[in-house]
Amino acid sequence: MTERRYDPTLIEPKWQHLWEREGTWEVSNDPEDAEGEEKAYVLEMLPYPSGEPHVGHLKNYALGDAIAHFHRRTGQRVLHPMGYDAFGLPAENNAIKTGVHPREATDKSIASYRHWFHRWGISIDWSRELASHQPSYYRWTQWIFLQLLERGLAYRKEAAVKWCPHDQTVLANEQVIDGRCERCGHLVELRQLEQWFFRITDYADRLLDDLDRIDWPTRVKAMQRNWIGRSEGAEVTFRCEDVDPAHPIDYAVFTTRPDTLFGATFFVMAPEHPDVLKLVAGTEQEQAVQDYVNHALTESAETRGDVDKPKTGAALGRTVINPVNGEPIPMYVADYVLMEYGTGAVMGVPAHDQRDYDFATAFHLPIRPVVAPAGEDDPDVSDQAFTAHTDDERLINSGEFTGMDAQAGRDAIVTWLDREGAGHASVNYRLRDWLISRQRYWGCPIPVVYCEKDGMVPVPIQDLPVELPEVEDYQPRGRSPLGAAEDWVNTSCPRCGGPARRETDTMDTFVDSSWYFLRYCDARNDEAPWDRRVLDSWMPVDTYIGGIEHAILHLLYARFFVKALHDMDLLEAEEPFKQLFTQGMILGADGNKMSSSKGNVVAPSQIVERFGADAARCYVLFIGPPEQDAAWSDSGVEGVHRFLNRLWRAADELLAADDRPRPAIQPSDPEGDGLTLVRKANWAIEKVTGDIRGRFAFNTAISAVMELVNEVYRHRDADPEARRFAVATAASLVFPFAPHLSCEVFERLTGERVWEQPWPDADPDMLTAETFELVCQVNGKVRDRVTAPTGAPREELERLAMASRGVQGHLNGDQVVKVIVVPNKLVNVVVR
RNA sequence: GCCCGGGUGGUGGAAUUUGGUCAGACACGGUCGCCUUAAGAGCGACUGCCUUCGUGGCGUGAGGGUUCGAGUCCCUCCCCGGGUACCA
Numbered sequence: 001m002t003e004r005r006y007d008p009t010l011i012e013p014k015w016q017h018l019w020e021r022e023g024t025w026e027v028s029n030d031p032e033d034a035e036g037e038e039k040a041y042v043l044e045m046l047p048y049p050s051g052e053p054h055v056g057h058l059k060n061y062a063l064g065d066a067i068a069h070f071h072r073r074t075g076q077r078v079l080h081p082m083g084y085d086a087f088g089l090p091a092e093n094n095a096i097k098t099g100v101h102p103r104e105a106t107d108k109s110i111a112s113y114r115h116w117f118h119r120w121g122i123s124i125d126w127s128r129e130l131a132s133h134q135p136s137y138y139r140w141t142q143w144i145f146l147q148l149l150e151r152g153l154a155y156r157k158e159a160a161v162k163w164c165p166h167d168q169t170v171l172a173n174e175q176v177i178d179g180r181c182e183r184c185g186h187l188v189e190l191r192q193l194e195q196w197f198f199r200i201t202d203y204a205d206r207l208l209d210d211l212d213r214i215d216w217p218t219r220v221k222a223m224q225r226n227w228i229g230r231s232e233g234a235e236v237t238f239r240c241e242d243v244d245p246a247h248p249i250d251y252a253v254f255t256t257r258p259d260t261l262f263g264a265t266f267f268v269m270a271p272e273h274p275d276v277l278k279l280v281a282g283t284e285q286e287q288a289v290q291d292y293v294n295h296a297l298t299e300s301a302e303t304r305g306d307v308d309k310p311k312t313g314a315a316l317g318r319t320v321i322n323p324v325n326g327e328p329i330p331m332y333v334a335d336y337v338l339m340e341y342g343t344g345a346v347m348g349v350p351a352h353d354q355r356d357y358d359f360a361t362a363f364h365l366p367i368r369p370v371v372a373p374a375g376e377d378d379p380d381v382s383d384q385a386f387t388a389h390t391d392d393e394r395l396i397n398s399g400e401f402t403g404m405d406a407q408a409g410r411d412a413i414v415t416w417l418d419r420e421g422a423g424h425a426s427v428n429y430r431l432r433d434w435l436i437s438r439q440r441y442w443g444c445p446i447p448v449v450y451c452e453k454d455g456m457v458p459v460p461i462q463d464l465p466v467e468l469p470e471v472e473d474y475q476p477r478g479r480s481p482l483g484a485a486e487d488w489v490n491t492s493c494p495r496c497g498g499p500a501r502r503e504t505d506t507m508d509t510f511v512d513s514s515w516y517f518l519r520y521c522d523a524r525n526d527e528a529p530w531d532r533r534v535l536d537s538w539m540p541v542d543t544y545i546g547g548i549e550h551a552i553l554h555l556l557y558a559r560f561f562v563k564a565l566h567d568m569d570l571l572e573a574e575e576p577f578k579q580l581f582t583q584g585m586i587l588g589a590d591g592n593k594m595s596s597s598k599g600n601v602v603a604p605s606q607i608v609e610r611f612g613a614d615a616a617r618c619y620v621l622f623i624g625p626p627e628q629d630a631a632w633s634d635s636g637v638e639g640v641h642r643f644l645n646r647l648w649r650a651a652d653e654l655l656a657a658d659d660r661p662r663p664a665i666q667p668s669d670p671e672g673d674g675l676t677l678v679r680k681a682n683w684a685i686e687k688v689t690g691d692i693r694g695r696f697a698f699n700t701a702i703s704a705v706m707e708l709v710n711e712v713y714r715h716r717d718a719d720p721e722a723r724r725f726a727v728a729t730a731a732s733l734v735f736p737f738a739p740h741l742s743c744e745v746f747e748r749l750t751g752e753r754v755w756e757q758p759w760p761d762a763d764p765d766m767l768t769a770e771t772f773e774l775v776c777q778v779n780g781k782v783r784d785r786v787t788a789p790t791g792a793p794r795e796e797l798e799r800l801a802m803a804s805r806g807v808q809g810h811l812n813g814d815q816v817v818k819v820i821v822v823p824n825k826l827v828n829v830v831v832r
Numbered sequence: 833g834c835c836c837g838g839g840u841g842g843u844g845g846a847a848u849u850u851g852g853u854c855a856g857a858c859a860c861g862g863u864c865g866c867c868u869u870a871a872g873a874g875c876g877a878c879u880g881c882c883u884u885c886g887u888g889g890c891g892u893g894a895g896g897g898u899u900c901g902a903g904u905c906c907c908u909c910c911c912c913g914g915g916u917a918c919c920a
Contacts, residue, residue: 219836703858775853
């Protein structure tokens with residue numbers, strides 16, 4: 001065979017077409033086909049199609065593909081599908097600007113993504129492809145919505161919601177970052193609106209507890225725990241008898257420190273609390289309180305949220321009774337108390353809470369310590385005693401509870417409150433229900449209608465999908481653009497047949513992506529979202545790969561969906577993603593996040609055109625540990641390309657001498673350089689396998705193949721059969737990272753399709769040499785190295801070391817105190 | 833503040849499983865050589881710092897400690913990145 005240059009533009013399309021023609025990566029749902037094979041569901045987060053894919057996508061899919069390929073070749077039945085998260089704001093904003101239907105830009109972008117996934121040679125089961133904007137998909141998104149509605153997990157309520165004045169839509173709490181819209185950065189306002197919610201708070205405990213059952217990065221788990229924010233404590237009732245002693249009003253507060261109840265010296269309500277103005281009506285405090293509340297409500301979330309801001313507030317001129325000691329304490333309104341958390345009111349315990357301390361100092365309120373280290377009965381409160389915590393804290397100044405250990409006192413006080421009907425143990429969450437309505441066009445319509453007679457009526461399942469109507473104007477004007485499609489909005493009530501109007505809000509796009517991994521399992525099912533038997537055969541996703549930016553939103557919502565659907569008996573799994581892998585970002589060459597304004601964007605298309613898909617894929621995996629961020633380097637890609645080229649030429653040299661394709665079998669009794677090569681090849685098998693399995697260390701896996709190839713170059717005179725074995729092994733091992741080159745080289749050498757070959761097994765006999773270099777230390781310093789037989793007993797190693805010249809030269813006649821022998825490694829002689 | 837990560841050459845990083853030699857694999861960059869009319873590609877050698885070149889000294893953010901032996905374990909601290917925050 002004539003010499004051939006490594007030309008990715010020739011070999012890559014060749015294999016891509018073959019895989020496509022043969023549907024190589026399609027996997028059947030028929031249990032008959034499984035033949036006892038284990039399943040592996042490998043999934044990368046689906047892309048939001050916008051323009052062309054960028055290097056982050058390349059890394060994401062190169063990672064997932066490597067894992068999918070590895071599982072296939074180790075005998076697993078692999079589901080590796082692809083789809084598009086097609087609804088969303090960028091396409092819609094573009095439509096507002098250009099007047100072109102968002103579907104057009106979206107479909108164009110999808111075509112581009114699809115093209116590049118083929119061009120990168122990602123092993124996708126294309127028969128399951130989906131996009132969330134297709135009626136055949138969102139029909140089932142609506143179906144799931146109706147299931148949630150039926151079980152009370154979807155509901156409508158009027159609430160103060162976060163409103164983005166720029167995007168003209170409400171936002172979920174999770175989409176508000178530092179008081180600003182996560183998408184456009186505008187300050188978020190509060191609006192009182194009737195909106196749709198999903199009752200995710202019902203699942204707070206399970207979402208928290210089940211984190212212990214999944215193999216996710218600790219930091220993602222920590223973020224979710226943080227977000228759910230479970231606090232254990234007690235609800236305590238304070239009674240206000242000032243306004244009308246005949247009709248006392250009870251105010252509950254939540255506290256995590258019921259043990260400090262005797263230290264409450266004041267009581268504070270949030271400015272939004274509905275009773276604040278009622279409490280001061282007609283009193284001399286009315287004007288001052290009114291002014292303060294107005295000020296607090298108009299203040300931006302940002303200013304108000306500033307922890308370092310001095311405490312402000314206004315006295316209400318009323319008191320409440322502390323249930324434990326009957327003491328009246330003054331009431332205030334202050335903006336450091338939030339209406340959204342707990343009950344919107346708190347007890348002020350300045351001796352044991354920083355914020356209460358600051359407030360008490362500003363308003364000259366008494367500070368009474370009630371918890372102190374054992375033996376201290378009069379701790380110094382000027383010094384913020386609450387910050388110090390010791391193990392032996394006891395209650396002081398606490399009536400009948402005085403002297404109890406803090407933990408026991410806490411329990412005793414809660415028990416007492418319960419008995420007296422003045423409180424009970426309670427748990428609070430930071431997590432709020434998920435607000436899913438959006439006043440935008442490009443989303444999944446909410447399938448309900450409003451009838452004058454029957455009120456809110458769900459659209460019957462047989463009428464799904466409620467298709468998105470065509471409109472002229474995509475601009476939201478404080479209400480959904482869907483409202484303008486009069487023909488669509490006006491409909492008849494499914495219940496009474498009378499006139500009705502459709503819901504015009506669409507769903508948050510996170511709803512679409514909360515169940516797509518379920519649909520892949522049975523993507524072409526027209527009768528149901530999935531067949532449960534099929535679904536259960538694939539779920540859960542074994543390995544899920546994506547960016548850390550989805551640590552809270554998407555991953556929490558998807559977990560909620562799976563739990564809710566499980567409770568409806570629609571699937572077996574209780575967690576969607578058994579193992580999660582969060583990849584790091586690829587930064588620009590300057591170390592900054594890639595952005596067109598910085599001019600540091602690397603387009604994968606350019607790299608693929610210049611060096612080929614294999615080099616591009618290998619490079620993004622070789623660049624560093626995949627979970628870490630890494631800066632792009634042009635010379636780095638060249639280096640990887642050089643390596644692939646060297647592998648190609650190593651094969652080419654062999655083929656130039658003998659181009660008969662035949663299985664590359666390990667020579668039975670290699671010697672000399674041949675033995676070195678065979679050993680190195682087996683070492684590489686062991687190393688690459690270990691690096692992929694268990695730890696996703698693709699960077700070191702690739703470097704091991706590089707070492708093997710370097711070794712082949714170092715021993716060009718070795719026995720050709722040993723070289724053939726080494727080169728074919730390198731080609732086989734590099735398959736998950738550079739599949740095209742791997743296929744081409746492997747086929748030319750052996751006549752076989754590499755993906756049909758089982759993953760190689762290392763020959764244990766070739767993993768250890770007969771001898772090793774024994775390190776001989778004296779007092780921990782290396783003084784000699786001698787050759788010793790592998791597996792030699794301790795005594796022999798000790799004898800060899802003691803006899804070595806280096807050790808003898810450093811004993812200096814000192815007394816040998818101890819000899820440490822580490823088999824197959826070293827001997828350390830300790831002398832004095 | 834609280835919760836997660838992390839700090840190793842000029843650079844990205846390696847040293848996996850239970851602490852076990854020689855820290856720095858692999859790659860980038862650099863220096864030199866071969867090949868070439870030349871350039872490029874390719875091939876090969878060297879490349880932590882210091883050095884009075886000695887079988888020399890110093891080196892994994894800083895300081896302590898445990899150990900025959902520490903990048904790896906423990907304590908104290910500093911710095912960087914991320915998440916979260918008047919959440920009671």
